[in-house]
Each structure stands twice: as C-alpha cells, then as structure tokens.
Amino acid sequence: MIKEITAQELNPEHFINEKIKDIQDIVGDGMAINALSGGVDSSTVTMLGHRALGKSLKTVFVENGLMREGEAEQVVGLFQEFGVEVDVVDARQEFFAALEGVDDPEEKREAITQTFYRTVFGRMVKESGAKYLLQGTILTDVDETVAGIKRQHNVFEQLGIDPQEAFGYRIIEPLVQLRKDGVRMIGKALGLPAELFERIPFPGPALAARVIGAATPERIETVRKATVIVEQLLKATEAFQYMAILHKDRVTGMRDGNRDFGQQIEVRCWESVDARTATPTHLSFETLEKLASELIRDVPGIVSVTYNIAPKPPSTIEAV
Ligand code: XMP
Secondary structure, eight states: OOOOOOTTTOOHHHHHHHHHHHHHHHHTTSOEEEEOOSSHHHHHHHHHHHHHHGGGEEEEEEEOSOSOTTHHHHHHHHHHHTTOOEEEEEOHHHHHHHHTTOOSHHHHHHHHHHIIIIIIHHHHHHHHOOOEEEOOOOHHHHHHHHTTSOOOTTOOGGGTOOHHHHHSSEEEOTTTTOOHHHHHHHHHHTTOOHHHHTSOOOOTTGGGGGBSSOOOHHHHHHHHHHHHHHHHHHGGGTOSEEEEEEOSOOEEEEETTEEEEEEEEEEEEEEOSSSSSBEEOOOOHHHHHHHHHHHHHHSTTEEEEEEOOOOBTTSOSSOO
C-alpha cells in the first residue's frame, strides 16, 4: 500500500529534502538513468534526480516516434538552460516495429511498455553500467493499473513484476505518493519554469494513446498534426488537458465534388484537478467551429470532427 500525500498536506521543501536523501542512499556511488519526456512528472523527477545525483544521473529523451511536433528539440533545449544534459536516443524503428499490426488498446500499451523497459532501457543500462532507472510514476498511474482500467506504461511492482528480474535494473519512483497537483507544487519548488510545471499532462504511450486502432507512422503523423491545432486553439481555456484523437472508423465525406471516404478526429478538453475524475470543458460553439475548420483545412484526410461531451467516469481521459 502506497501512502498518499495530498496536495493540502504536502510540504514541498520537506518532501524534496527527504527524497533527495532517499535517492542518494539507494544509488550510493553508482549510476542511474532517467527518462525525460518533457511532461510534468518526468521533468520534476529529472530536477529532483539531478539535485540528488548530479553527474551520476544520465538523462535521456527517448525519441519513440510517438511524440508531439518538435518535442525533442524543445525539451533538450529547455533543460540545457538549467544545466541538464539530455541525450536523445533514436528508437523510432523499434517502437513502430513493436506496434505493427497491434490494434487492441491494452496490447498496444504492453508493446510500448516492453519496448521502453526491455529493449531500450535494457540496452542503455547494459551499455552505461547503471543499476537504477529513476522515473516519475504518480499515484494515479498506479491506481488505474491496479484497478485493471488501464495498464499505465510505467507500473510494475504493484502488478507483481520485479523490474530487476524482468529487465535487469531497479526502478526508483520518488513521486509515487503524489497526484498531479502535488507534483506541480514540487516542480515549482524545484525552480522549473511555469511553462514546464503547468504543462498539460501527456501520457507515456504518447500519441499512440490517441490513435484508435493501429499506430502506424502515417496515422501518428495525422494525429500529430491535429494535436498542434488543438493545443494551440485550446491553450487559452487553461483546461486540465486537451487533445486530438484519431478514430479508426472512416465516414463518407466529400471534397471538391467527389466522394472522400475520410477519417475522423475527436477533440477532448477536460476540467480536472487530479485526473481521477474529469468533465468536458464548456467550449463555445465558435471555438468548436474554429477547431473543425482548421482541422479539416490542415490535416490531410479529415472529413469529420467531433467533441466528446461524456465525463470520466465512464469515459477516461485518453481514448486508448
Ligand atoms: P486516463 O486516460 O487513464 O488518464 O483517464 C489519466 C491521466 O493519466 C495520463 N495517462 C498516462 N500517464 N502513463 C502515464 O504516465 C500512461 O500510460 C498514461 N495513460 C494515461 C493521462 O494523460 C491523464 O492525464
């Protein structure tokens, strides 16, 4: 049982000092690796890890081919400003090979998990001699995985999987007692700029969680283009999270007087505090129309745009 620390009872200074000491005690004079995606959780754990371990922590950005437009350059550039070197590991081929022909949501998540932890980190740990992987798992990830709702890509021990046995390294999770609101407080206290700790959450399986059906390079590219538009148009809402989802079903449309059996994008925009429950944002019809016209205009093959109005539960935040 993990003991939750709520945002109300969290004392950031105290928490940071305690976790720095824990990380130092575990790693000793060894080496650790950590994966930075640029999301709130991994950015926070990266800063915490560097405070604790300095040069004994190697930070990598795994380019899995599923990230948002320009993400690698943006994240590497930002962290360079704080004196954190980030190595980009190109694993695009490995991820797309593992995802080939995989349609089922949980099988997709499993393929991503195995590629991250067994293939990519397994190799890096061997090459670097590191014995620990530091990562930003939070309590919400654990809850949903244990409840069998969604297999979050980064949860092992609570499922009875020993990472040492399965992958050959130990996993350190300093944020696992917190939820998103608590992590934001820690990120802020560690000196992360607002553009990072206030970033909307982004899932570990990345854009593959936003493609219903097979995550091919082409379909990922479609949802990536749609994501740029949705993030730009909905930023001003200050909602908890917003996203574009590519549906699997095609619908009959028309373009230039011809039949176009095209694709559909579903837009979601969520009000939430901690991602456990969420309700759709009341967007104006004007905003919805703007979303539709830009998505149809700039994303090739899209003939239909919908807005999700169901709350979580029974919906979940990501579609996959
Ligand atoms: P769901 O879709 O389960 O999402 O309602 C709840 C929150 O978690 C994020 N999410 C993930 N985060 N690994 C993560 O680190 C994952 O596998 C994962 N799946 C979903 C999601 O974006 C939302 O903020």
